[in-house]
Amino acid sequence: MNKIFKALSDKTRRQILAMLRDGELTAGEIADQFSITKPSITHHLNILHRAELVSREKEGQYIYYSLNTTVLQDALNWFLDFTGIDKEDNNENQKPGL
Amino acid sequence: MNKIFKALSDKTRRQILAMLRDGELTAGEIADQFSITKPSITHHLNILHRAELVSREKEGQYIYYSLNTTVLQDALNWFLDFTGIDKEDNNENQKPGL
Numbered sequence: 001m002n003k004i005f006k007a008l009s010d011k012t013r014r015q016i017l018a019m020l021r022d023g024e025l026t027a028g029e030i031a032d033q034f035s036i037t038k039p040s041i042t043h044h045l046n047i048l049h050r051a052e053l054v055s056r057e058k059e060g061q062y063i064y065y066s067l068n069t070t071v072l073q074d075a076l077n078w079f080l081d082f083t084g085i086d087k088e089d090n091n092e093n094q095k096p097g098l
Numbered sequence: 099m100n101k102i103f104k105a106l107s108d109k110t111r112r113q114i115l116a117m118l119r120d121g122e123l124t125a126g127e128i129a130d131q132f133s134i135t136k137p138s139i140t141h142h143l144n145i146l147h148r149a150e151l152v153s154r155e156k157e158g159q160y161i162y163y164s165l166n167t168t169v170l171q172d173a174l175n176w177f178l179d180f181t182g183i184d185k186e187d188n189n190e191n192q193k194p195g196l
Contacts, residue, residue, distance in 0.1 A: 005107035015155060083174060
């Protein structure tokens with residue numbers, strides 16, 4: 001969970017995740033959307049990959065990145081547990097899965 | 099938003115936030131719940147305060163910390179925008195407020 005929030009604590013990385021909502025992209029296609037250097041984008045992609053927020057798959061000479069919605073859902077669930085939004089059927093003062 | 103996610107990227111800080119759900123606490127009361135040093139807790143509280151996730155108010159010789167639910171809600175909203183959960187009334191492919 002630490003790695004997920006750390007990965008989300010950067011605007012470029014949040015923008016990359018937003019781009020991947022529409023489908024998989026190569027590192028080059030992602031880099032084309034930013035004015036920062038390709039090594040810098042690679043660095044951000046590595047952080048997102050280590051946090052398991054993105055998956056990558058080699059196809060020929062390209063590496064395709066895609067969104068790992070399960071891990072994003074885990075982080076969203078932390079918020080929902082924390083704020084108690086999902087507690088309609090459970091009135092206990094449940095502690096979140098920290 | 100960067101500061102919020104960075105502040106959330108630590109288990110102790112998430113535990114402090116969970117403790118404050120039940121009401122305001124002094125730094126001493128928070129520190130009593132952990133086996134780490136008081137200066138370390140103060141450091142975590144400062145990070146949470148800089149991210150505006152907690153508010154603090156001096157009352158006599160004590161400083162009381164409380165949860166700033168508005169800022170937590172901002173982070174939750176980012177997730178909801180991102181995952182599209184709140185888009186029932188809006189079918190456009192809305193981009194999140196990054």
